[in-house]
Each structure stands twice: as C-alpha cells, then as structure tokens.
Amino acid sequence: MHNAQPQYDRFNLFQRIEHGVLLVSFTVLAITGLPQMFALHPWAAFMISSMGGIETVRIIHRTAAVLLIVGTLYHFVAVAYRVFVRRVAMTMLPGWQDVKDGLQALGYNVGLVKTPPRMGRYNFGEKIEYWAVIWGTVVMVLTGFMLWNPIATTAFLPGEFIPAAKAAHGNEALLAVLSIVTWHFYNVHVKRFNRSMFTGKISHEEMEEEHALELEALARGARLEPDPEAVRRRQRVFTPVATVITIVLLIGLYFFVTYEQTAITTVPRQQVDVFTPLTPQPERVQ
Amino acid sequence: MGWPHLLWLAIAWVAVMGATLLCSQPVAAQTAQPPVQPTLQPVTPPDAACRLCHAASTETMTLPSGDVIHAGVDLSAVAASVHGASAAAPVYCTDCHAPRQRYQYPHAANPAQDLAQFQAEIAANCEQCHLPAQMHNPGHLEAAAGSAAPNCVDCHNGHETAPVAALQADPVGACQQCHQQFDDPLLADVHAEVVANFGVGQSCQSCHADEPQNEDARCQSCHSLLTRQLTLSSGDTIDLHVNPEEIVNSVHGARVIQGVQYTTLRCTDCHREQGLRGFPHQPVDAATHRDLTIGMQQVCQECHSDIFDRNADGVHAQHIVDGNLEAATCADCHGNHAIHDPDEPRERISQMCGNCHSEINAQYATSVHGAALLGEQNPDVPVCTDCHGAHNIPDPTTAAFRLSSPQMCGRCHADAELMSKYNISTEVFDTYVADFHGTTVTLFEHQTPNEETNKAVCYDCHGVHNILPVTDENSQVIKANLLVTCQQCHPDATENFPDAWTSHFKPSLEHNPLVYFVNLFYMIVIPVTVGGFLLFIGTDIFRGIRVWVGRQRQRGKDA
Numbered sequence: 001m002h003n004a005q006p007q008y009d010r011f012n013l014f015q016r017i018e019h020g021v022l023l024v025s026f027t028v029l030a031i032t033g034l035p036q037m038f039a040l041h042p043w044a045a046f047m048i049s050s051m052g053g054i055e056t057v058r059i060i061h062r063t064a065a066v067l068l069i070v071g072t073l074y075h076f077v078a079v080a081y082r083v084f085v086r087r088v089a090m091t092m093l094p095g096w097q098d099v100k101d102g103l104q105a106l107g108y109n110v111g112l113v114k115t116p117p118r119m120g121r122y123n124f125g126e127k128i129e130y131w132a133v134i135w136g137t138v139v140m141v142l143t144g145f146m147l148w149n150p151i152a153t154t155a156f157l158p159g160e161f162i163p164a165a166k167a168a169h170g171n172e173a174l175l176a177v178l179s180i181v182t183w184h185f186y187n188v189h190v191k192r193f194n195r196s197m198f199t200g201k202i203s204h205e206e207m208e209e210e211h212a213l214e215l216e217a218l219a220r221g222a223r224l225e226p227d228p229e230a231v232r233r234r235q236r237v238f239t240p241v242a243t244v245i246t247i248v249l250l251i252g253l254y255f256f257v258t259y260e261q262t263a264i265t266t267v268p269r270q271q272v273d274v275f276t277p278l279t280p281q282p283e284r285v286q
Numbered sequence: 287m288g289w290p291h292l293l294w295l296a297i298a299w300v301a302v303m304g305a306t307l308l309c310s311q312p313v314a315a316q317t318a319q320p321p322v323q324p325t326l327q328p329v330t331p332p333d334a335a336c337r338l339c340h341a342a343s344t345e346t347m348t349l350p351s352g353d354v355i356h357a358g359v360d361l362s363a364v365a366a367s368v369h370g371a372s373a374a375a376p377v378y379c380t381d382c383h384a385p386r387q388r389y390q391y392p393h394a395a396n397p398a399q400d401l402a403q404f405q406a407e408i409a410a411n412c413e414q415c416h417l418p419a420q421m422h423n424p425g426h427l428e429a430a431a432g433s434a435a436p437n438c439v440d441c442h443n444g445h446e447t448a449p450v451a452a453l454q455a456d457p458v459g460a461c462q463q464c465h466q467q468f469d470d471p472l473l474a475d476v477h478a479e480v481v482a483n484f485g486v487g488q489s490c491q492s493c494h495a496d497e498p499q500n501e502d503a504r505c506q507s508c509h510s511l512l513t514r515q516l517t518l519s520s521g522d523t524i525d526l527h528v529n530p531e532e533i534v535n536s537v538h539g540a541r542v543i544q545g546v547q548y549t550t551l552r553c554t555d556c557h558r559e560q561g562l563r564g565f566p567h568q569p570v571d572a573a574t575h576r577d578l579t580i581g582m583q584q585v586c587q588e589c590h591s592d593i594f595d596r597n598a599d600g601v602h603a604q605h606i607v608d609g610n611l612e613a614a615t616c617a618d619c620h621g622n623h624a625i626h627d628p629d630e631p632r633e634r635i636s637q638m639c640g641n642c643h644s645e646i647n648a649q650y651a652t653s654v655h656g657a658a659l660l661g662e663q664n665p666d667v668p669v670c671t672d673c674h675g676a677h678n679i680p681d682p683t684t685a686a687f688r689l690s691s692p693q694m695c696g697r698c699h700a701d702a703e704l705m706s707k708y709n710i711s712t713e714v715f716d717t718y719v720a721d722f723h724g725t726t727v728t729l730f731e732h733q734t735p736n737e738e739t740n741k742a743v744c745y746d747c748h749g750v751h752n753i754l755p756v757t758d759e760n761s762q763v764i765k766a767n768l769l770v771t772c773q774q775c776h777p778d779a780t781e782n783f784p785d786a787w788t789s790h791f792k793p794s795l796e797h798n799p800l801v802y803f804v805n806l807f808y809m810i811v812i813p814v815t816v817g818g819f820l821l822f823i824g825t826d827i828f829r830g831i832r833v834w835v836g837r838q839r840q841r842g843k844d845a
C-alpha cells in the first residue's frame with residue numbers, strides 16, 4: 001500500500017555512511033568493552049578468549065575508539081557545514097515542545113489522550129537518542145582518554161580520577177548499550193522496520209506518524225534551497241577554516257593515541273643470587 | 287706260763303708294731319724329704335718334683351701325628367706370667383697338667399694324637415679357676431669337633447700366659463695366628479680401632495657372640511666405634527662413625543604411624559651394597575661425597591616413591607639432572623640417620639632452606655612473615671614450603687608461577703577467619719582482581735598461563751621475601767614509598783599517580799569517595815533511564831495491541 005505513496009528524502013549518502021561508521025564502531029566497542037567490564041564472568045571470559053585474549057581485545061577496543069572519534073569529528077564538521085554554509089534550520093535542538101510531545105505520546109499510548117503528537121523533522125524520541133549519543137560519546141572519550149593515558153592525566157588531576165573514570169566509562173557504556181538495545185531498536189526496528197538510514201528515503205505513512213509537522217511544511221512548499229551564490233561565498237570561508245580545524249584535531253587525535261608510554265613492556269627482572277650457602281656448612285640438622 | 291709272761295709279751299708286741307709304723311715312711315718322701323724341722327715348716331709345693339726334672343730337661347715327646355713336645359720348661363717365664371709369682375693364689379704344674387696322679391713319675395703315656403688334642407686336654411682344666419668357656423669364647427670353644435677352633439691355650443699361651451690386658455691391647459695379633467684375614471691390613475686396622483674404642487661392657491663378644499647376630503648389630507658394632515674416615519677417589523672423606531641412637535630416635539625408629547606399628551629401619555635397608563657383601567665392604571663407587579649423597583636418593587625412592595616422583599618435577603632435581611650437583615637432594619634437607627619431622631618446629635624449615643639460600647632466608651627473617659615465625663612461632667604465617675612447596679618446587683622465575691601467585695597469596699589473605707585475627711582486610715584479593723592489574727593477570731592465568739605479562743602481581747609491589755607490614759616505614763606500599771614502587775614499571779609516573787590505585791579498598795565514603803559517587807550516580811541513572819524507556823515502550827506496545835485487537839474486531843464486524 002505505501003508503495004503507491006510518495007517517498008521522501010531523509011538522509012543523504014554522507015549521513016548514511018556516517019551512521020554506518022557509528023554503527024560499526026559502537027558495536028565493536030560494545031563487544032570488546034563490556035566483557036572487559038565484567039571480565040571474570042564466564043560469558044565475558046569466553047568472549048575475550050574468542051577474540052584473542054585480553055591484550056588483543058584492548059587493542060581492538062582502542063582502534064574502534066579511534067574510529068568513533070574520527071566519525072565524531074567528521075560529524076561536527078558536517079553539522080557546522082550545514083549550519084554555517086547551508087544555513088539549515090537546527091532541527092535537532094531540544095525544547096519544551098519535545099517534552100510536551102513526549103507526554104502527549106505517553107498519554108495517547110495509554111488512552112488518556114485522544115490525538116497523537118504532531119512532530120517535526122526530528123521528534124522527541126530521536127532527539128533523546130541523538131543527545132544521549134552526544135553526551136555518551138563525550139563521557140566515553142574523556143574517560144577513555146584518562147584510562148588510556150593515566151600518567152598524563154595524573155600530571156594534572158588527582159589520582160582518584162582514574163578509578164573514577166573507569167567506573168564512569170563502564171557504567172556509561174552499559175547505559176549506552178542498554179539505551180540502544182531498548183529505545184533505538186524498538187523505535188526503528190521492532191515497532192516498524194525503518195529503512196531510511198539505509199535507503200535514504202522515508203515512507204509517507206512514517207512521515208505522517210512520526211514527522212507530521214515536517215510533512216505539513218513540505219506540503220506548504222516550505223523547503224527552500226539556499227542561494228547557490230551565498231553558499232559558495234560561505235564555503236570559501238568555511239573550507240579553509242574547517243580544514244585547519246580538522247587537521248589540528250586529527251593531530252590532536254594522533255597525540256591522544258601515541259603520547260604516553262604508560263608502562264614498560266616487560267617487568268624488570270631482579271638478579272638474585274639464589275645459591276648462597278652458609279660457610280662453613282653447618283651440621284645437617286640432627 | 288703265768289700272767290707276767292703275757293704282760294711282757296703284749297708290751298713287746300706293741301713296741302714292735304709301733305716301731306714298724308714309725309719306720310714305714312714312703313720311700314720318696316723319705317729320700318727327698320729335707321730334714322724334719324720342728325714346727326713353722328713350709329709345706330712342700332706339690333710341683334717341686336716336676337720342676338726339678340722339667341726345668342733343665344732336653345727330652346722330647348713325639349706324638350703319633352708327628353708333633354714334637356719339648357719337656358723343658360722355662361720356669362722363669364712361668365714365674366713371670368700371670369700364673370706365676372704375681373698370681374692371687376699359687377698355681378702348680380699339676381693344677382693344669384691334671385689329674386695330678388697321672389703326672390706322678392713315671393708319667394703314663396699321653397693318649398693325645400696330636401698337639402691340638404694334647405693342648406685341648408690341658409685347656410679343659412682352665413675351667414677350674416676361670417669362667418666357664420661359654421661365657422668367654424663360645425664361638426671358638428663350641429666349634430664342631432675336628433675344626434681348627436682354638437682352645438684357651440691357643441690364645442692365652444701355656445706357660446707364658448700374659449695378662450688379658452695385653453691381649454686386649456693387640457687383639458689382632460692374638461687372633462692373627464689363626465685368622466689370616468688379618469693379614470689384610472684394612473681388616474687388621476679396623477679391628478684394632480674398634481677394639482681400642484671399646485666402651486664399658488663392650489668386647490669382642492659385642493660382635494662375635496653366641497646368639498645369631500642380626501645384621502644391624504654387626505654393622506653397628508664397628509661403625510659405632512669407628513672414628514676413622516673413608517677417603518674416596520676424589521679425595522673427599524666420609525665420616526664412618528654412626529651413632530645407632532640417632533636412628534632409633536629418628537622417624538625411622540620404631541613408631542606407630544596411623545595405627546600401624548613400624549620397626550626400626552635396619553642399616554641394610556638403605557645400605558644395600560654393604561649388607562649384601564658383609565665385611566670387608568666392596569669399595570664405594572662414588573668418586574665424590576656429593577656423588578654418594580645424590581646416589582643414595584635411589585634408596586629413599588623405594589619407600590617414598592610418590593614423594594620422589596614429585597621431587598623429580600621440582601627445580602632442585604632438574605638442576606641435578608642439568609649437572610648442577612650443588613642442588614639439594616633428599617639427605618641434604620632431611621639428614622641421613624637422624625631424620626626428624628621436618629616441621630617440628632616450623633622454623634626448622636627456614637633454617638634448612640637457609641643453609642643454601644642464606645641471603646634469601648636473611649631477608650625472610652626480617653620480613654613480616656619471618657619475624658612472626660621466628661619470633662613468636664606464629665603458626666599462621668607462611669614458611670618457605672608454604673609458597674614454594676617442599677618437593678615439587680616450581681621454578682619461581684617462570685610466567686606460570688608469576689601468574690598463579692595471586693591465588694597463592696589469596697589462600698591466606700582471602701580467608702576471612704584467618705585475616706580477622708590480624709585485622710587484615712580480605713578484600714585485598716577481590717579489589718586486586720577487580721582492577722586493571724588483577725583482571726589481566728587472572729585472565730592470563732585462566733587462558734594463557736605460560737605467557738608473560740607485564741602487569742603487577744602481589745609481590746611486585748609488596749616485595750618477595752622482604753614483605754613488611756604496612757605499619758612499617760620501609761614498606762614498599764605505603765603512600766610515602768609507593769611512587770618509587772610504581773615507577774619500577776611506570777617510570778614517567780608523577781606524584782598523583784599512585785593514588786590511582788584504590789589501595790585494596792572498595793570505594794566508599796571513606797576511601798575513594800569520587801568513585802563511590804560515580805557508581806552511585808549510575809546506579810540511579812541507569813535504572814531510571816532504561817526503566818523509563820521500557821515503560822514508554824510498554825505503553826506503545828499496549829497501544830499497538832489495542833489497535834490490532836480493534837482491527838480484528840472491525841474485520842469481524844465487516845465480514
């Protein structure tokens with residue numbers, strides 16, 4: 001039935017690739033990270049040994065972390081482009097309306113409210129999702145850095161921050177994974193399979209249910225293409241600035257990864273003279 | 287005839303009878319008798335007549351066997367002998383050459399066939415004054431008839447009998463007349479030494495007595511008296527003195543073990559070679575003392591095979607196999623004869639190990655464990671064998687030992703009952719394992735126990751043999767000293783770094799409160815957030831079901 005209905009563009013190719021990178025890095029981080037948190041539980045020990053032992057798991061985890069950070073940097077630059085160059089409305093910013101929409105949706109679900117909320121391009125559910133990922137990524141990157149570089153960290157901060165970072169990193173990971181597995185999976189896979197992040201297009205029915213205001217705005221013809229000349233002008237500023245910032249951040253990332261040699265690779269061996277017989281040899285114990 | 291004639295006849299008869307009586311003296315006495323002296327006259331020695339003839343006689347007597355017996359006797363030698371002037375009671379020729387009547391002149395023919403028989407007959411008379419033969423020399427005197435067993439005269443001589451002390455002073459010389467074994471200088475030498483060292487109540491009898499000797503008595507009879515040493519081909523010497531009391535009082539003495547009565551171990555139970563061959567012993571194979579000691583471990587194996595097998599896996603046995611003969615073998619730790627329970631008292635063990643590992647033992651003695659053991663005989667602290675094992679001692683330099691060491695420390699330090707006596711937290715083990723070092727080491731131990739890891743184990747921080755209590759100012763792990771300890775592996779660490787370790791405390795308001803609050807925060811946020819999600823999802827599902835049910839009803843109506 002909704003084959004006959006028009007499909008709307010929702011995510012372009014870059015956005016979908018970006019999401020793919022996020023998906024892969026997040027998943028790898030979760031399956032290499034959670035067993036480290038629960039390392040001595042049998043399921044975790046099994047996973048760790050399947051993946052090549054704890055040292056290998058840690059390396060995979062850090063590699064995926066770098067991938068996530070690169071993806072995050074890209075995201076900031078891409079959003080900056082959309083905001084500063086193409087002047088797209090910042091539809092992801094949360095507001096009180098989203099709280100009201102959430103309450104209305106809840107009421108509608110239980111039958112207390114007659115009509116469902118009508119929501120824009122990104123509804124409250126997606127905003128929760130998005131900002132949770134932003135918050136979570138910030139926490140994970142900061143605490144991850146502390147765990148990866150404890151000596152550099154304790155040069156400035158009290159030592160207690162390291163075990164605190166470990167607790168925060170593990171717990172935040174748990175929160176993130178549980179959120180994805182419940183909220184994200186239900187809303188986009190279980191309730192209905194939303195293919196927009198893979199195909200780039202969203203169906204009319206989905207638009208009606210989840211982004212009714214956007215549909216309305218589209219019907220009104222509100223979509224405006226920005227003036228190409230203006231875009232080019234802004235690009236001329238944006239491109240060098242963004243390039244410089246990106247390079248600086250990537251150099252920063254490189255240092256992040258390589259700066260500290262936390263520990264020597266082999267435990268120092270003490271030379272101990274083991275055979276030091278008492279002389280003269282005492283009488284054997286009689 | 288009248289009565290006066292009868293009276294004179296009677297008187298004449300009495301006179302004639304009396305005269306006859308008075309005059310009928312024995313002829314010899316009459317002829318040899320010195321002039322009769324009135325009173326205080328010494329009684330003539332019964333052997334005076336013997337002496338007169340035999341002192342200067344050159345006569346000989348030849349027995350049927352061809353043995354010749356000289357009649358001449360050196361009387362001065364007899365006088366000088368123990369039976370002579372110094373004797374307690376006079377000894378006359380006929381006391382030995384008995385019975386006296388037989389030896390009255392002319393002597394009857396001597397029935398002896400040979401010299402031995404001649405002497406044996408005389409020797410039989412020694413018993414009149416001296417101990418019955420059984421008590422003195424049964425082995426000799428009760429030998430089968432016809433054997434060459436000696437009689438009294440063979441050893442003690444006939445006329446020139448010397449005092450017993452002289453015999454004892456040179457027993458070998460006396461015995462050598464018959465026992466040509468003593469031509470072997472070693473045999474002669476050993477016997478001489480043994481006899482020289484006779485204690486009270488000891489004599490040749492101690493070895494060579496009548497009752498069948500058990501092998502041990504034979505061994506001990508020499509070895510308990512010897513003071514000499516055996517020299518091996520390398521020049522090493524071995525003390526041959528053995529105190530039998532040591533074995534009786536050792537674990538190998540008679541004792542009841544688990545309800546079974548064991549008898550004392552015999553010399554030959556261990557010293558098989560010597561037992562088989564008796565004396566003189568075969569030369570000892572071993573070239574050096576060390577070879578001998580190490581070779582003897584085969585003997586221990588016979589009874590203690592399980593321990594021997596465990597020991598063979600251990601580092602000491604491996605060293606010996608590799609050619610380092612200084613490594614300890616059974617006797618080095620347990621002794622050879624005076625073997626006692628090795629842990630009575632427990633300090634014995636550290637002293638024993640310290641014989642070779644003296645520097646390590648010195649460190650141990652000043653450590654918290656060693657000081658408690660040596661100072662107050664504390665039964666709870668570990669001694670060398672508690673960590674290293676006694677027999678199958680693992681090489682402590684291997685990765686496997688290192689990775690398994692936290693479990694080893696945890697045996698005591700995770701035991702709540704034990705630790706409560708000393709106010710030491712049992713969380714030490716749990717907190718270690720929960721943190722980065724311990725998690726890694728535990729995973730390695732489970733998954734790749736032989737792989738090296740650079741993560742710290744208990745003794746990397748606390749010290750190995752020099753562990754001090756945390757109240758000691760020199761402890762490696764107290765705050766003041768911890769940076770240096772961490773810098774062993776983290777050379778770039780700075781002042782704040784050691785605080786990254788939670789010091790074996792679970793996070794609480796008192797210890798590491800920041801961590802405690804982070805955990806508390808998430809303990810609230812996670813259930814609230816995820817719970818909220820699930821709640822919302824639940825309502826959505828609820829609505830979905832209602833819609834679906836409604837549609838079903840609608841279809842039903844439409845149909």
